Amino acid sequence: MAGPPASLSGQDVGSFAYLTIKDRIPQILTKVIDTLHRHKSEFFEKHGEEGMEAEKKAISLLSKLRNELQTDKPIVPFVEKFADTDIWNQYLEYQQSLLNESNGKPSWFQSPWLFVECYMYRRIHEAIIQSPPIDDFDVFKESKDQNFFESQESVIALCTHLQQLTRTIDDLEENQLKNEFFKLLQISLWGNKCDLSISGGESSSQKTDVLNSLEDLKPFILVNDLEQLWSLLSKYKKAGGTTPLVRVDIVLDNSGFELVTDLVLADFFLSSKLATEIHFHGKTIPWFVSDTTIRDFNWLIEQVKSCNHIWMSKCGADWGKYLKMGRWIYHDHIFWTLPHEYCAMPQVAPDLYAELQKAHLILFKGDLNYRKLTGDRKWEFTVPFHQALNGFHPAPLCSIRTLKAEIQVGLQPGQGEQLTAAEPSWLTGGKYGVFQFDGPL
Numbered sequence: 190m191a192g193p194p195a196s197l198s199g200q201d202v203g204s205f206a207y208l209t210i211k212d213r214i215p216q217i218l219t220k221v222i223d224t225l226h227r228h229k230s231e232f233f234e235k236h237g238e239e240g241m242e243a244e245k246k247a248i249s250l251l252s253k254l255r256n257e258l259q260t261d262k263p264i265v266p267f268v269e270k271f272a273d274t275d276i277w278n279q280y281l282e283y284q285q286s287l288l289n290e291s292n293g294k295p296s297w298f299q300s301p302w303l304f305v306e307c308y309m310y311r312r313i314h315e316a317i318i319q320s321p322p323i324d325d326f327d328v329f330k331e332s333k334d335q336n337f338f339e340s341q342e343s344v345i346a347l348c349t350h351l352q353q354l355t356r357t358i359d360d361l362e363e364n365q366l367k368n369e370f371f372k373l374l375q376i377s378l379w380g381n382k383c384d385l386s387i388s389g390g391e392s393s394s395q396k397t398d399v400l401n402s403l404e405d406l407k408p409f410i411l412v413n414d415l416e417q418l419w420s421l422l423s424k425y426k427k428a429g430g431t432t433p434l435v436r437v438d439i440v441l442d443n444s445g446f447e448l449v450t451d452l453v454l455a456d457f458f459l460s461s462k463l464a465t466e467i468h469f470h471g472k473t474i475p476w477f478v479s480d481t482t483i484r485d486f487n488w489l490i491e492q493v494k495s496c497n498h499i500w501m502s503k504c505g506a507d508w509g510k511y512l513k514m515g516r517w518i519y520h521d522h523i524f525w526t527l528p529h530e531y532c533a534m535p536q537v538a539p540d541l542y543a544e545l546q547k548a549h550l551i552l553f554k555g556d557l558n559y560r561k562l563t564g565d566r567k568w569e570f571t572v573p574f575h576q577a578l579n580g581f582h583p584a585p586l587c588s589i590r591t592l593k594a595e596i597q598v599g600l601q602p603g604q605g606e607q608l609t610a611a612e613p614s615w616l617t618g619g620k621y622g623v624f625q626f627d628g629p630l
């Protein structure tokens with residue numbers, strides 16, 4: 190049998206991968222440098238001269254990185270010792286070995302896009318950890334927080350909706366409950382439109398009322414496996430306590446508005462008794478601009494809790510309690526910020542794979558997770574999702590993703606071609622979305 194297809198790469202001039210490496214990534218780096226500049230006086234107040242020196246050092250390392258990228262220099266190994274340094278450098282050697290026949294060195298435009306894009310964020314982190322005492326500065330924190338504040342109205346609307354729903358949830362008929370479940374899943378899907386790396390780090394918050402737009406957005410869901418999710422979870426609920434623990438894992442994506450939609454969904458899982466335990470998975474380092482770290486997760490819940498709105502603060506208080514009681518559990522693992530595709534998880538991070546195997550359902554949020562699930566490869570549009578997962582089946586899983594990269598599998602024959610003819614940017618504009626399920630029911 191033929192192996193999986195080639196990786197998306199900057200080699201394909203004019204592709205979204207190429208344009209990302211050429212334009213979007215340098216733009217993000219420039220923004221990071223600017224952020225450090227703007228915090229100069231804060232570093233001085235906190236750390237004196239040493240803080241100023243550290244800022245200078247980080248900026249010079251980042252400028253060097255931007256130059257390497259823009260002149261398509263070879264990818265160089267990491268020097269600073271960190272928890273994942275050896276794994277990263279081994280992966281770099283592996284990429285090198287793939288090129289050995291042609292005697293080339295992996296460079297920015299010649300290597301797989303997934304690899305170089307992850308590498309760029311890891312190099313930003315290296316520049317920061319090499320610059321103590323500002324080595325725990327999150328260069329993206331400001332924009333993540335801004336995204337949350339700018340989405341305030343939508344957050345209030347969502348929290349109010351959730352609180353009204355949970356007050357009467359036990360009286361709902363099965364069909365009504367299913368309807369509400371589908372609504373919150375769709376909100377979580379469209380919440381994924383708001384990531385900050387696609388907009389080159391520019392503000393991209395939620396300003397419209399998603400709740401009232403769901404019907405209008407339905408035609409843009411290209412694969413809709415929501416029924417499978419319902420069958421799977423309602424089966425446990427109907428069995429009435431024969432499976433006393435029902436665990437749903439959510440592999441988080443972006444902080445800000447998207448995280449609120451995920452927490453609202455996670456709250457609903459518990460209130461509806463469709464699940465008894467929610468496990469969240471976040472990033473250990475700042476990643477793809479808007480991704481959630483433990484600091485973002487705690488910060489956001491604290492913000493929701495201390496807000497001057499009765500239903501919003503009630504949500505925050507409930508969420509704090511879930512965490513205290515262990516009904517919500519937050520995990521992080523270095524694997525999520527490695528460049529590997531997920532089919533490599535059993536070898537690279539067997540502990541994480543074993544953890545995921547305990548779930549009854551795993552939800553993978555966002556575009557980058559989709560790219561890693563499918564290996565970021567040039568699959569035909571009609572290849573089944575199960576096949577593109579390439580052996581990654583820890584538990585029943587579902588990708589909840591708006592399309593922001595030139596990759597999509599599991600479509601009907603002709604569907605992809607029709608979309609291409611009608612709307613050339615359908616794969617990358619974030620306008621379309623999928624709920625794509627894999628697993629036994």
Ligand SMILES: O=P(O)(O)OC[C@@]1(O)O[C@H](CO)[C@@H](O)[C@@H]1O
Nearest residue numbers: 384386387555556557558593594
């Ligand atoms: O995973 P997310 O937050 O949905 O999207 C991350 C993302 O914006 O980053 C890349 C562009 O730099 C794209 O693959 C993708 O659209």
Ligand SMILES: [Mn+2]
Nearest residue numbers: 384442443477
């Ligand atoms: Mn993201």
